[in-house]
Amino acid sequence: MPARSGTPGMIDVARLAGVSHQTVSRVVNGHPGVRPETAERVRAAITRLGYRPNATARALVTRRSGLIGALLVPGPDTDLLVAGIEREVRAAGRTLLLAAVAPGDPAAERLLDRVVDGYLAIAPTPALLGVLGALADPPPIVVVDGPATPLGPAVAPDHRGAARALTRHLLGRGHRTVHHVAGIPGTHGAAEREAGWRAALAGAAVPVPVPGGTGPAAGRAAGRLLTARRAAGEDVTAVLAADDTLALGLLRAFADAGLAVPGRVHVAGIGDRPEAAHLVPALTTADTAPRAVGERAARLLLERVEGRDGAPQDVPAATLRPRASTGSATGHW
Amino acid sequence: MPARSGTPGMIDVARLAGVSHQTVSRVVNGHPGVRPETAERVRAAITRLGYRPNATARALVTRRSGLIGALLVPGPDTDLLVAGIEREVRAAGRTLLLAAVAPGDPAAERLLDRVVDGYLAIAPTPALLGVLGALADPPPIVVVDGPATPLGPAVAPDHRGAARALTRHLLGRGHRTVHHVAGIPGTHGAAEREAGWRAALAGAAVPVPVPGGTGPAAGRAAGRLLTARRAAGEDVTAVLAADDTLALGLLRAFADAGLAVPGRVHVAGIGDRPEAAHLVPALTTADTAPRAVGERAARLLLERVEGRDGAPQDVPAATLRPRASTGSATGHW
DNA sequence: TTGTATGCGTTATCAA
DNA sequence: TTGATAACGCATACAA
Numbered sequence: 223m224p225a226r227s228g229t230p231g232m233i234d235v236a237r238l239a240g241v242s243h244q245t246v247s248r249v250v251n252g253h254p255g256v257r258p259e260t261a262e263r264v265r266a267a268i269t270r271l272g273y274r275p276n277a278t279a280r281a282l283v284t285r286r287s288g289l290i291g292a293l294l295v296p297g298p299d300t301d302l303l304v305a306g307i308e309r310e311v312r313a314a315g316r317t318l319l320l321a322a323v324a325p326g327d328p329a330a331e332r333l334l335d336r337v338v339d340g341y342l343a344i345a346p347t348p349a350l351l352g353v354l355g356a357l358a359d360p361p362p363i364v365v366v367d368g369p370a371t372p373l374g375p376a377v378a379p380d381h382r383g384a385a386r387a388l389t390r391h392l393l394g395r396g397h398r399t400v401h402h403v404a405g406i407p408g409t410h411g412a413a414e415r416e417a418g419w420r421a422a423l424a425g426a427a428v429p430v431p432v433p434g435g436t437g438p439a440a441g442r443a444a445g446r447l448l449t450a451r452r453a454a455g456e457d458v459t460a461v462l463a464a465d466d467t468l469a470l471g472l473l474r475a476f477a478d479a480g481l482a483v484p485g486r487v488h489v490a491g492i493g494d495r496p497e498a499a500h501l502v503p504a505l506t507t508a509d510t511a512p513r514a515v516g517e518r519a520a521r522l523l524l525e526r527v528e529g530r531d532g533a534p535q536d537v538p539a540a541t542l543r544p545r546a547s548t549g550s551a552t553g554h555w
Numbered sequence: 556m557p558a559r560s561g562t563p564g565m566i567d568v569a570r571l572a573g574v575s576h577q578t579v580s581r582v583v584n585g586h587p588g589v590r591p592e593t594a595e596r597v598r599a600a601i602t603r604l605g606y607r608p609n610a611t612a613r614a615l616v617t618r619r620s621g622l623i624g625a626l627l628v629p630g631p632d633t634d635l636l637v638a639g640i641e642r643e644v645r646a647a648g649r650t651l652l653l654a655a656v657a658p659g660d661p662a663a664e665r666l667l668d669r670v671v672d673g674y675l676a677i678a679p680t681p682a683l684l685g686v687l688g689a690l691a692d693p694p695p696i697v698v699v700d701g702p703a704t705p706l707g708p709a710v711a712p713d714h715r716g717a718a719r720a721l722t723r724h725l726l727g728r729g730h731r732t733v734h735h736v737a738g739i740p741g742t743h744g745a746a747e748r749e750a751g752w753r754a755a756l757a758g759a760a761v762p763v764p765v766p767g768g769t770g771p772a773a774g775r776a777a778g779r780l781l782t783a784r785r786a787a788g789e790d791v792t793a794v795l796a797a798d799d800t801l802a803l804g805l806l807r808a809f810a811d812a813g814l815a816v817p818g819r820v821h822v823a824g825i826g827d828r829p830e831a832a833h834l835v836p837a838l839t840t841a842d843t844a845p846r847a848v849g850e851r852a853a854r855l856l857l858e859r860v861e862g863r864d865g866a867p868q869d870v871p872a873a874t875l876r877p878r879a880s881t882g883s884a885t886g887h888w
Numbered sequence: 889t890t891g892t893a894t895g896c897g898t899t900a901t902c903a904a
Numbered sequence: 905t906t907g908a909t910a911a912c913g914c915a916t917a918c919a920a
Contacts, residue, residue, distance in 0.1 A: 228692040231897055242907045247899060255905060272691040278620065278670045279897035281611045282912045301634055308655050312662050317669065320653045322641050329645050336650065337611045358605040359561040438833035467830065474833040497800065497830065500771035500807040564913055575891045580915060588889060612913035616896050 230271040239267040250275055281337055290523065291319045291338035293330050293354075295345045297406060298436045298465040299379075299493055299512040303344055303366060306516025314524050323350060330354075340527040342366055342519060343373075345409060362526035366519040367512075368410045374526075377519035377535050379510035381411050381492070384540035385418030388462050388490045388508050391542060396551035397460035397488065399427045403434035403444040403472065405464030415464050415492060429456070434468045441471020448472070449479040452487075459487060459551050466491035466498050466507050473501065473547070484549035494543055503546035511538045563604040572600040583608055614670055623856065624652045624671035626663050626687075628678045630739060631769045631798040632712075632826055632845040636677055636699060639849025647857050656683060663687075673860040675699055675852060676706075678742060695859035699852040700845075701743045707859075710852035710868050712843035714744050714825070717873035718751030721795050721823045721841050724875060729884035730793035730821065732760045736767035736777040736805065738797030748797050748825060762789070767801045774804020781805070782812040785820075792820060792884050799824035799831050799840055806834070806880070817882035827876055836879035844871045 232243040232250075239246065241264060248256050249264040256264075267273070281287040290311050294300060304320070311318045321333045330353045340362040343350060354363060354373055363374035370376040392400045402419045405412030416431060432444045441463060452458035463469035469491030473483055481487045484503055491498060494509035518535035525532030565583075569576040574597060581589050582597040589597075600606070614620040623644050627633060637653070644651045654666045663686045673695040676683060687696060687706055696707035703709040725733045735752045738745030749764060765777045774796060785791040796802035802824030806816055814820045817836055824831060827842035851868035858865030 230691065233897080243898085244900090244907060244909095245905090248906090251899085257905060260905080272689070274668055274691075276615075276670065276897050277668045278611055278614045279912090280899075282609075282615055282897080282914090283899045285912080287611065305655075308653075312654070312665075315665070317665055318653060320641075320651060321645070322638075332645075332648070332650055335607055335610045337609065356605075358563070358607075438830050442833055470830055471833050474835055474837075477835045497771050497803055500775055500804050502807055502810045502835070504807075566913080576914080577891060577916090578889090581890090584915080590889060593889080609913050612896090613915075614896095615898090615913080616915050618896075 229276075230273045231276065232273075234271055235264065235267045235273050238271065239263045285337070286339050287337045288316045289319050289336065289338045290316050290340050290342060290520070290527075291333050291336065292321070292342040292344060293333060293346065293350060294320060294322050295324075295347055295350065295409075296322055297345045297367070297409060297411060298467065299367075299510070300344060302512035303516040303519075306513040306518075307342060307344075307366070307520045308516075310517045310520035310524070314520075316524070340364070340523045342523055343368065345411065347408065362523060364519050364523040364526070366516065375522065375532075375534060377515055377522060377537060378410065378414075379512055379515045380537060380540040381414035381510060382418035382421070384492050384508035384510050385415040385462065386422040387540060387542045388492065388506070389419050389422035391506070391544060392460040392462065392488060392490060392548055393422065393426065395460075395488070395548060398457055398551075399423065399429060400460045400462050401429045401448060401458055402431045403441065403448075403461060403463040403468050404431045405468075406435050407433075412464055419462055427457070434464055436465055437467050438471040438474070441468035442475045443471070444468065445472040445475020446479075448487075449475060449481065452481075460548070461487065461489050463489065463491045466493045466495040466505060469505055469507070469547075470497075470501065473503075473505070484547050488548040488551070490548050498543070499545065501547075506543060506545045506548040508540045508542050510540050514538055562609075563606045564609065565606075567604055568597065568600045568606050571604060572596045618670070619672050620670045621649045622652050622669065622671045623649050623673050623675065623853070623860075624666050624669065625654065625675040625677055626666060626679065626683055627653060627655050628657075628680055628683065628742075629655055630678045630700070630742060630744060631800065632700075632843070633677060635845040636849040636852075639846040639851075640675060640677075640699070640853045641849075643850045643853035643857070647853075649857070673697070673856045675856055676701065678744065680741065695856060697852050697856040697859070699849065708855065708865075708867060710848055710855060710870060711743065711747075712845055712848045713870055713873040714747035714843060715751035715754070717825050717841035717843050718748040718795065719755040720873060720875045721825065721839070722752050722755035724839070724877060725793040725795065725821060725823060725881055726755065726759065728793075728821070728881060731790055731884075732756065732762060733793045733795050734762045734781060734791055735764045736774065736781075736794060736796045736801050737764045738801075739768050740766070745797055752795055760790075767797055769798055770800050771804040771807070774801035775808045776804070777801065778805040778808020779812075781820075782808060782814065785814075793881070794820065794822050796822065796824045799826045799828040799838060802838055802840070802880075803830075803834065806836075806838070817880050821881045821884070823881050831876070832878065834880075839876065839878045839881040841873045841875050843873050847871055 232246045236243040344366045365376035491507040498505040522532040565576040677699045698709035824840040831838040855865040
């Protein structure tokens with residue numbers, strides 16, 4: 223048994239106010255049926271001692287911690303997803319417990335030992351979902367940027383619509399086909415984006431997608447590969463990158479190769495990162511509103527956590543942001 | 556008293572294994588003095604029931620939660636700072652409790668009600684430090700990217716060195732002076748960067764800093780302002796932006812104004828964001844290793860949390876990354 | 889080697 | 905309107 227802690231507890235407050243700890247509890251939780259003057263005495267004691275309720279003890283008895291756990295597999299727009307989630311969770315008076323989880327890493331387990339009122343699985347891998355599925359008596363779960371599963375509903379950005387709109391945009395500018403630099407293999411977002419691209423390509427030739435991933439460095443590598451393909455005679459005039467950071471690398475690679483952009487090769491990204499509008503040339507992209515997605519996902523989870531069985535949340539459709547990087551193919555030949 | 560929960564507890568395991576809950580506790584915590592076969596029976600029961608220790612109850616009695624609280628005021632490199640912290644906290648077998656805190660927002664209070672073993676204050680405002688200071692019997696605190704305070708030591712990136720090195724680099728290329736687009740007002744990072752710039756300017760004319768903030772949009776606005784100043788006859792040939800995202804906006808603004816970069820105006824950023832190397836022209840910047848800073852800060856805190864009074868942590872010196880955006884002034888006149 | 893008893897700080901039930 | 909008292913699930917001192 224550890225020594226009595228230095229921080230004051232309800233009992234200390236009670237003693238000072240000349241009441242029972244139970245009355246203190248009532249005051250702290252705003253329960254009715256406390257005489258105003260008693261309450262006042264208690265509040266005075268609270269401020270005098272600097273008393274703060276012990277959330278752990280409270281959680282132990284109420285079986286609700288006010289914590290929302292987020293298991294997060296890092297990807298291209300996790301930051302905005304998390305920003306939206308954080309905002310919503312905080313607005314609800316709760317606290318976010320965040321664990322970045324390398325796919326297959328045991329950190330997930332650790333968070334599971336905590337008492338959380340609900341889980342957000344952000345861009346989860348199958349392995350991660352497996353871990354969540356193994357929970358006995360699991361709390362509500364919402365998947366963010368992933369497929370719906372038996373564990374719970376999903377809220378995901380309109381990856382597919384974004385890719386489709388961009389591809390169509392490029393085709394509409396006269397390109398015979400559009401190449402694709404793929405996202406992180408095995409992720410929901412990458413699969414959806416590729417699917418949207420394929421769908422929009424209906425009729426046109428479907429080139430082999432170029433392996434990408436995420437980040438400017440990966441994009442640059444992909445750009446070198448496409449440059450080579452072009453030199454080998456392939457019809458590379460338009461490229462859709464799976465995210466804006468890849469697109470940035472592509473832009474650079476094409477510049478290195480002397481293929482002025484926009485001019486001989488046109489490039490589009492996905493995600494509308496803040497920098498996209500300010501690049502030279504400004505990057506054509508589509509906004510998938512990851513922040514709003516995070517907010518909706520959190521809201522859905524919170525509704526479920528609170529028992530109100532949340533309505534499925536709509537997600538804003540991707541909105542095209544045409545910019546200088548995608549000119550007209552015919553105009554430049 | 557809530558209904559007995561659905562999830563199994565030690566008592567359930569004990570009953571199934573035919574031992575006391577105390578023996579289960581010993582097995583779970585790896586204490587010695589349990590006969591191997593007994594331990595085996597207990598472990599079997601644990602897996603059979605899917606038992607997971609209740610971290611809340613454990614925290615209540617041990618007065619240690621395994622949680623590290625991070626109060627975070629968003630800024631230019633919070634993402635990398637947090638990445639480093641997360642990594643280190645996880646490696647220590649602990650969990651990170653993250654709260655983004657708008658300056659002066661009461662969310663901090665909420666996190667304070669939790670039982671955390673230690674606090675990381677990331678780029679804290681004075682108000683935030685005030686809240687932490689008001690804690691009775693506070694746990695160990697380490698400031699990340701801020702000044703050391705009576706509350707605890709600080710670990711911060713080498714902002715000053717970065718700004719100094721970059722300014723010197725520009726002066727060395729023949730510029731008569733270097734302009735500065737400032738960071739977020741009131742932050743430690745912005746103050747340090749500006750101080751480094753001033754220090755390096757010793758002797759040269761010190762222009763009035765341009766208000767910036769962070770982000771490409773703010774940078775673009777600052778760029779327009781500098782363009783106007785130049786048109787008005789000021790000697791604007793080199794600019795140090797407080798961070799890379801500002802620099803990106805500057806690049807764009809100068810391009811808009813027909814001031815080819817590098818050519819008539821030279822630009823440097825700070826931070827070495829991944830995209831800096833891949834911009835066209837590639838951005839000269841300095842790496843302040845925020846990720847390493849996050850790791851060191853977390854390590855220092857963890858040492859203090861564990862009683863080993865942590866040695867002050869060194870932080871890597873900023874390393875200059877000269878690139879195309881900063882050419883020679885004389886070569887272009 | 890194992891079990892019993894007690895307390896961590898709170899909320900909830902019930903009686904006063 | 906208030907106060908005893910019993911949980912919540914676990915770890916620890918101590919007894920067996």
